[in-house]
Amino acid sequence: MRSFLCIGLFFISSLSIGQIREKGTIELTPIIGYSASYHIHSFVFASPPVPGIQLGVYGNYFLNERWSLRSGLLYQKMGTEKIDFSILxxxxSEKxxxxxxxxxxxxxxGGKRNWYANNGIFMGILTSAEANYNDGNGFVDIKDTTNPIQIGISNGxxxxxxxxxxxxxxxxxxxxVGLxxxxxxxxxxxxxxxxxxxxVFKI
Structure with missing residues (x-):
């Protein structure tokens, strides 16, 4: 049992080797993710989420060992499902x-700078939009009435x-969160x- 514990601790420590970066270091990080999207009021009233797959790449420029600027390009699916709440x-539905x-x-x-937290803003450019009014016609294109740009705040x-x-x-x-x-x-x-x-790829 002790040997398994020692092996486990060694493995965990090997995964935690430092990520300390010098000023001017650039990282590129292709990502894939699972997403859940709501409109604010649909989240409050517990409607189901609109699920999606997020694809993209981040670029990270280090100002020093603790601070960096991050940007990138992401493909995202957002929207809302119908609300079926007793008072509302x-x-x-929108996608x-x-x-x-x-x-x-x-x-x-963290001691080895393995952890990171971020705050900032984002701008999204609309590529497609459709809505279902549950009138028997299914999803219909609503790009003409959808704002082509969304701006909001981001953290993680x-x-x-x-x-x-x-x-x-x-x-x-x-x-x-969109604004x-x-x-x-x-x-x-x-x-x-x-x-x-x-x-993560170091450039």
Whole structure:
């Protein structure tokens, strides 16, 4: 039993080798993630999420060993499902796709700087939009009435595992809240949560 415990501790410690970076270091991190999206009011009234797969790449520029600037390009699916709540019912469902540009400041912490947290803003460019009014017509295109740009705030937290000197894996959570309405004719703003897996390449 002791030998298994020692092996386990050694393995965990080997994954936690330092991620301390010098000023000017650049990292590229392709990611894939699972997302859940709501409109703020549909989240409050416990409607089911709109699930999706997030794809993209982040670029990280280190200002020093603790702070970095991160941006990238992400493909995201957002939207809302109908609400079936006792005091509020809404048969409207919406699905929107965006190419999103986040810009955040990252703080790297922990003894080996394996942890990181970020806060910032994002801008999304609409690529498609459709809605289901549950009137028997299914989903219909609503791109003409959907705002082509959404702006909002972003934050998240993550952890980097150093598998080998040249192979680092990152797992992180990302959250986004829109500040602009998705549709010109409705009140909804997006609330988006994702869990992501990435591979970190030092440039």
């Amino acid at each position: 019912k809404d048969d409207y 929107t796709n965006y190419i999103t540009l986040p810009v955040t400041i990252n703080y790297h912490f 937290i993550g952890y980097k595992f150093k598998i080998s000197p040249k192979f680092i894996v990152a797992i992180d959570n990302s959250n986004m 602009t309405k998705t549709n010109k004719e409705r009140i909804g703003v997006n609330f988006y949560v994702s869990l992501n897996l990435g591979v």
